[in-house]
Amino acid sequence: MNIKAIICDIEGTTTSISFVKDTLFKYAYFNCEKFINDNFKEQEIQSIVENLCVEARNDKNEIAESDNVNEYAHNIARYVQQLIDQDRKVSSLKLLQGKIWKYAFESKLVTGHLFEDVLRNFQKWTANGIKIYIYSSGSVEAQKLLFKYSISGDLSAYITDYFDTNVGHKQEPKSYENILNQISFEGKHVLFLSDIPNELFAADHAGIQTLLLRRPNNYEISEDDKSRLSIVDNFDEIKLK
Ligand SMILES: [Mg+2]
Structure with a gap:
């Protein structure tokens, strides 16, 4: 080839889907009240809270203010949890989750899951002069934390750059063209690894080589998609020559 x-997706590719869903998102969900409470005086948290209050007012869902910080943090956290339950894409929510995760990773309360073949293949690819990039819908900040504080240690040194949805949606060919422009490689020399067929088809449209990862507990793939894709179960099976 x-x-x-190599551009790697995270969820379902380097990392189990359940880590992102059950560990990361649930951590932010259940710890947001304590985090807001503990950090209430910080300027960044104050501005996130202000933006959440504006958002709530637009939702006709006033967050009850209180002079008691515990009570106010509780009311804010209830609204944050509602936003998460409704799967709302609100930038102040994303910012808050990012802050909670940063604290959790740096305090070793959360450790990024990686499949056991990831580290040795990152080492092998890097030794062979191959550049490694990450493209995930999670924010670049959260991606960096996951690889820096992972169960396999700090993998940051192997990763040249990270991309999130600022380059575009993962199922749009244009996003992959944007990445190619930024990394300055021709598509035919680039391999994209993901668990989602529509992401691979979008990358293929942009002229990039693709492989589907079939990790344990990934989403079911249709027979039609299977017939159109090359599939591997782990990174050890990837043949680059
Ligand atoms: Mg994925």
Whole structure:
């Protein structure tokens, strides 16, 4: 294939889907009240709270203010949990989750899950002069934390750059063209690894090579998609020559 760069998805590719869903998101959900309470005086938290209050007012869902910080933090957290339950894409919510995760990773309360073949293949690819990039819908900040504080240690040194939905949606060919422009490799020398067929088809449209990862507990793949894709169960099975 003469691959010079590999772009990796995270959820379902380097990392179990359940880690992202059950560990990361649930951590932020259940710890937001304590986090807001503990950090209430910080400028960044104050501005996130202000934006959440504006958002709530727009939702006709006033957050009850209180002079008692515990009580106010409780009311804010209830609204934050509602936003998460409704799967709302609100930037102040994303910012708050990012802050909670940063604290959790740095305090070793959360450790990023990686499948056991990830580290040795990152080492092998890097030793062979292949550049490694990450492209995930989670924020670049959260991606960096996951690889820096992972169960396999700090993998940051192996990763050249990270991309999130600021380059576009993962199922849009244009996003992959944007990444190619930024990394300065031709699509034919780039391999994209993901668990989602529509992401791979979008990358293929942009001229990138693709492989589907079939990790334990990934989503079911249709027979039609299976017939159109090359599939591996782990990174050890990836043949680059
Ligand atoms: Mg994925």
